[in-house]
Amino acid sequence: MKHRIVRNIRRADAAGVKILGQLGVATVHEAQGRTGLLLPYMRPIYNSARVAGPAVTVLSQAGDNLMIHAAVELCQPGDVLVVTCTSESTDGMFGELLATSLRTRGVAGLVIDAGVRDVADLTAMDFPVWSKAVSAQGTVKATAGSVNVPVTCAGQLIRPGDAVIGDVDGLVVVPREDVSGVVVAGQQRLAKEEKSRERLRAGELGLDMYALRAKLKELGVVYVDQED
Numbered sequence: 001m002k003h004r005i006v007r008n009i010r011r012a013d014a015a016g017v018k019i020l021g022q023l024g025v026a027t028v029h030e031a032q033g034r035t036g037l038l039l040p041y042m043r044p045i046y047n048s049a050r051v052a053g054p055a056v057t058v059l060s061q062a063g064d065n066l067m068i069h070a071a072v073e074l075c076q077p078g079d080v081l082v083v084t085c086t087s088e089s090t091d092g093m094f095g096e097l098l099a100t101s102l103r104t105r106g107v108a109g110l111v112i113d114a115g116v117r118d119v120a121d122l123t124a125m126d127f128p129v130w131s132k133a134v135s136a137q138g139t140v141k142a143t144a145g146s147v148n149v150p151v152t153c154a155g156q157l158i159r160p161g162d163a164v165i166g167d168v169d170g171l172v173v174v175p176r177e178d179v180s181g182v183v184v185a186g187q188q189r190l191a192k193e194e195k196s197r198e199r200l201r202a203g204e205l206g207l208d209m210y211a212l213r214a215k216l217k218e219l220g221v222v223y224v225d226q227e228d
Contacts, residue, residue: 005070006148009160011054012176014078016183017163021052023186025169031186032178038154038171042111042130045119049128051109051166053080054176055158060145062089062114063137067145068098074147077106080164084113084153086145090133092117099127111164111171113153130166 020028029037056075060067062085071081081102083093094110095118102110109128115135116122122129132154148160156173158164163174174182199209207213 003144003146004149005074005146006160007074009054009056009148010176011076011079011161012163012174012179014054016179017052017054017078017165019183020163020165020174020179020186021050023165023183023190025165025167025172027186027189028165028174028182029172031189032172032174032182036156036172036174038111038130038156038173040170041132042113042154042171044166044168045116045129045131045134046123047168049109049130049166049168051080051111051128051130051164053078053108053164054161055080055082055111055164055173056147057149057151057153057158057160058083058145058147059149059151060085060093060114061143062087063091063093063139064141064143064145065093065098065139066141066143067147068094069141070145071147072098072101072105075102075105075107079107080109080111080166081107082111082151082153082158082164084151089114090135091115091137091139092135093139094129094131096121096125099125099129103127109166111153111166128166130171 056079058067058071092115094116111130115133116131150159161176
């Protein structure tokens with residue numbers, strides 16, 4: 001494949017992406033049919049980290065952050081930089097200096113299927129990062145890659161401009177053309193959950209609210225007063 005840098009991409013609707021971020025990863029995941037979750041090894045570097053924005057994607061060689069530097073000038077305010085590698089890597093490919101550059105351009109956060117360094121500095125900056133690993137292992141700037149091409153990151157296909165949502169529960173991707181539909185489904189789910197919450201607060205059991213007694217009976221589960 002010829003390495004390339006794509007300058008112009010179609011981004012997911014900004015208003016819709018903002019709402020997805022407010023809904024949160026768990027609700028968005030459920031609202032789009034329990035799809036789109038990145039693998040759970042991708043963790044935020046601090047628990048209050050949240051992000052929602054269109055993806056600018058980077059495909060790098062392991063241990064080489066040249067293409068991350070190339071991607072910076074293509075980022076727009078609100079974007080989420082999504083970095084993956086051509087092979088497994090836990091090297092610290094991103095740190096405080098790159099975060100300073102991204103913050104200056106208004107980038108909302110970073111998702112990297114590799115390692116990061118300078119975690120204390122990134123946390124102090126309140127720059128949201130989700131990564132596979134934390135590592136001080138240095139990297140080089142020597143090998144070609146691509147920017148704004150479809151990538152597979154932590155088990156999910158992410159295309160340039162797709163919506164990426166992150167919080168302490170993990171990360172979820174929503175195809176850019178599906179954002180409006182997932183927003184509606186997510187808001188409906190929240191309204192339904194609030195009604196369920198009210199019933200549970202009133203003392204109703206989930207067994208009855210979800211009609212699970214019939215399911216227990218169907219599965220052959222029986223109640224006994226005590227074990228023999």
